[in-house]
Amino acid sequence: MRAFCKRNLLVFFRDRLAIFFSLLSTFIIIGLYVLFLGDVWTSGFSEFGNMREVMDNWIMAGLLAVTSVTTTMGAFGVMIGDRSQKIMKDLYCSPISRTKLTGGYVLSAFLIGMCLTGVTLVLAQLYIVLYGGSWLSLTALVQVAGIVTLTTFSNTALVFFAVSFISSESAFSTMSTVIGTLIGFVTGIYLPIGSLPDAVQWVVKCFPPSHGAALLRRVMMAEPLERVAIPEEALPAIKETLGVEFYFGEQAMGVWPSLLILLCSGVLFFGLSIWSVNRKKKA
């Protein structure tokens, strides 16, 4: 399985276009933010002083969550390609079990997601520092790495389940486009969750990657929030608006439920994917 996983990584990273497209949503979000979203949000909170660093960290946290989804999805393109170009046939005639093949695709998707999200994290930090912010502390960095790992795990499962129904390249690229477009909204990045209607807020809260985004925001924005003059009583409302803390009714969710949602959704969707893959094998 290791050898096969290595092959998938090789095939993916050799395809520059695939890398570009799996990062397209990331580029679009950065572009929009640099061009105008950043200024809009920063000036929206101008009553509390210079919110630039807070908002920079806010967008970068969301960006990492989105990147983790789109890159794992891009990575599964290798599997779709193998199916549509019939390369599967050659693999099936090799002495490697189908379970190991599937495992190889999933593992490589996870690793690709981790790797590209890691690169995005470095670039995000550079961006923040370039605009006058400060580096994440080591503790925060370790926490971010942990959250990214868990989010990527959950996303890999989610995306794996989605692509298990697909076998043609055109269906896959359509799905990538749709998810790439929606993801920025569904994780509350283009618009902070607080400015969305109630029903849409629910969608955001039910979508596992949003919890990854929320956790990342919590860690990445903690220090910058201390450096601005936000009155104690205004803080919870701001955190709710920006999606740092999800509220169910009056109740703040806190860290553990989000972590649990990521973990459980990961396990659940892996289970569903295995069911979906086996269902096809019998047919």
Next chain:
Amino acid sequence: MRHIIEVKNLKKSYKDVRAVKDISFYAEEGKLFAFLGPNGAGKSTTIDIICTFLRADEGEILVDGLVLGQQDDQIRRSIGAVFQDGLLDQLLTVEENLRVRGSLYGLRGEALSKAVAAALELVGLHALAKRPYGKLSGGQRRRCDIARALVHTPKILFLDEPTTGLDPQTRKAVWDTILTLQKERGMTVFLTTHYMEEAADADYVIVIDDGRIAAKGTPAELRENYASDCLLLSVRDREAVSARLAERQVLFTEVGGRLKIKLPDTKSALPLLRLCEDEIDSFEVLSGTMDDAFLGITGKEMRT
């Protein structure tokens, strides 16, 4: 000679299309074995089943003494397969592709490097090892496919229409590679083709049509049994010659202004030639070809 492949009562349907309808045959070790038939006859389906890719509906298959369906993993290690369309990674180089596929057979490190180098040597692709597979020409690509099938030194090499879509020179080069492998390495080669002249090079041919075995034998046997030799005559006085032939109860047809007479063998042309000697402008004696045999067996032109 040991039977390296044994197929008994093989059946396979795709939904309501019966692709393979009860075929049985065996292939001997070290021989070149050809499956000949028009498109859609069931050749590829049969190969796909023996290569463990498709599951048979019914039937028993032994490959190198291993039972298909029970010892698939061991079978996969003892066979190498080249499928109709190249199934390697376009963006990876020839060498990377071979290394990747070789590693699926558990080859590592030094052993893997040696196996890749040996496979490249066999098909003469050493110079192109660093070129991406997607940038190779059709013939180079096909040779690379063969190298991939050989990387784990299998006992049996399966080729599904290895020369289809190649220009005549490349076809010959690929074909020579295959013949060398069989003759010099003693490898059992099992291939499907719809080129007669290729089947003529095989040790044993099975003609398959519409999911059934229509005929089998060595190329010589098939020619003998299903293709007839013939004599073509251009004559000055057609009436006179036809009368003479009719007298002797020799059947003939007219083809393009010439008389065509079917012969049991080429030698039987001699008395007929003597009979009409004075009237003959020119003549031609044709011995039966594999094409004729094929037409004789399936009763139809090649479907394409």
